[in-house]
Amino acid sequence: MNSNMERIYNGIVKENPIFIMMLGMCPTLAVTVSATNGLGMGVSTLCVLVMSNFIISLMRKIIPDQVRLPAYIVIVASLVTVVQLLIQAFVSSLYAALGIYIPLIVVNCIILGRAEAFAAKNDPVSSVFDGIGMGLGFTIALTIIGLARELFGNGTAFGFQVMPSFYQPISIITSAPGAFLVLAIIITIMNGASISTAANDKVEGCDGCCATCGKSCKKEENA
Amino acid sequence: MTSLAMIILTAALVNNVVLNQFLGLCSFLGVSKQLKTAASLSGAVIFVITIASGVANLIYTYVLSPLGLDYLQTIVFILVIAALVQVVEMFLKKAAPAVHSALGIYLPLITTNCAVLGVALTNVTNGYDFFQSIFAGFGTAMGFTIAIVLLAGIRERIQDNDVPAPFQGAPIVLLSACLMAIAFCGFGGLNLG
Numbered sequence: 001m002n003s004n005m006e007r008i009y010n011g012i013v014k015e016n017p018i019f020i021m022m023l024g025m026c027p028t029l030a031v032t033v034s035a036t037n038g039l040g041m042g043v044s045t046l047c048v049l050v051m052s053n054f055i056i057s058l059m060r061k062i063i064p065d066q067v068r069l070p071a072y073i074v075i076v077a078s079l080v081t082v083v084q085l086l087i088q089a090f091v092s093s094l095y096a097a098l099g100i101y102i103p104l105i106v107v108n109c110i111i112l113g114r115a116e117a118f119a120a121k122n123d124p125v126s127s128v129f130d131g132i133g134m135g136l137g138f139t140i141a142l143t144i145i146g147l148a149r150e151l152f153g154n155g156t157a158f159g160f161q162v163m164p165s166f167y168q169p170i171s172i173i174t175s176a177p178g179a180f181l182v183l184a185i186i187i188t189i190m191n192g193a194s195i196s197t198a199a200n201d202k203v204e205g206c207d208g209c210c211a212t213c214g215k216s217c218k219k220e221e222n223a
Numbered sequence: 224m225t226s227l228a229m230i231i232l233t234a235a236l237v238n239n240v241v242l243n244q245f246l247g248l249c250s251f252l253g254v255s256k257q258l259k260t261a262a263s264l265s266g267a268v269i270f271v272i273t274i275a276s277g278v279a280n281l282i283y284t285y286v287l288s289p290l291g292l293d294y295l296q297t298i299v300f301i302l303v304i305a306a307l308v309q310v311v312e313m314f315l316k317k318a319a320p321a322v323h324s325a326l327g328i329y330l331p332l333i334t335t336n337c338a339v340l341g342v343a344l345t346n347v348t349n350g351y352d353f354f355q356s357i358f359a360g361f362g363t364a365m366g367f368t369i370a371i372v373l374l375a376g377i378r379e380r381i382q383d384n385d386v387p388a389p390f391q392g393a394p395i396v397l398l399s400a401c402l403m404a405i406a407f408c409g410f411g412g413l414n415l416g
């Protein structure tokens with residue numbers, strides 16, 4: 001149980017997928033115009049991640065090594081379709097807000113990355129906890145970015161007016177450039193506080209493909 | 224709006240795939256360190272996205288839609304893209320070794336570039352026909368090329384500059400992207416109707 005708690009702590013703090021690992025940037029920047037959207041996207045990804053980690057871990061001895069990536073993609077894509085249909089049926093306002101970014105969870109680097117880095121090597125229970133930890137870390141990060149953008153760009157938080165009435169919302173924060181700006185400021189603050197983040201290394205060198213990133217970087221180290 | 228030139232212009236500039244829709248950000252941030260590699264990657268992206276848009280459209284129109292299997296589109300498209308990337312790689316290796324050696328290492332990475340799947344899904348949502356899909360795909364890939372080549376150019380200049388310590392690495396790149404996104408917002412004012 002102790003090591004499971006450690007997995008969750010690891011996902012939320014030590015290896016936070018967004019602030020530390022810088023994985024899954026596309027939904028991070030695209031859907032975080034409000035805290036609610038960020039939370040919705042985070043929870044959807046969390047569900048897919050937990051289930052995919054569980055299934056892939058169960059099947060890790062059956063899937064041949066050569067075809068593992070296509071097999072993972074099929075598993076993840078099926079789960080994403082299930083989640084997409086569920087959201088469409090029960091939370092249609094969220095479905096309208098997230099739109100194309102729900103099916104794009106398939107190519108979210110975090111999911112294939114965790115499958116490759118953790119679920120393929122560990123037992124189902126700890127894989128589930130790894131999924132919960134990483135998913136929560138992703139959800140929290142998205143909610144923070146969404147909250148910041150909504151607060152300064154719209155003066156609200158989760159749809160409620162919180163800024164005083166004399167505050168002039170900076171509308172560019174909720175439009176596309178604001179996403180880059182907010183993330184840049186957050187990483188700058190982390191750099192300033194000397195929290196080591198892989199974000200800089202990633203921008204500095206990696207091949208830019210998240211799903212194979214862990215693998216190819218390791219290869220370079222070995223070579 | 225439906226004419227093909229308009230589709231290309233809209234996809235490349237107004238709805239720029241990276242700066243406006245945040246697709247393909249991983250490679251946008253990761254492979255933009257040098258102008259040369261950025262250009263090679265763009266070549267591969269143009270190639271794959273254009274073909275993938277056409278193939279995805281054919282499969283949707285003639286297989287998924289008549290059978291009422293629309294809900295399988297995500298699974299089918301990602302498999303088609305993965306297979307297509309393999310085929311393209313093998314074909315290039317045989318037919319055009321020079322192109323292959325220039326683009327080779329980037330081709331497998333494109334499978335997980337969300338811009339490819341994103342375009343295929345957007346085309347279905349927009350109800351584009353075969354030619355419209357191909358042009359939309361080509362326009363999107365051009366938009367990606369413009370964005371990543373510009374960013375690579377900026378980053379090559381940044382290397383010679385004295386950036387304050389906390390801004391070094393990712394933040395300065397994100398800030399450059401932010402300024403580019405503001406510039407591209409200007410295209411939103413174009414009246415393409």
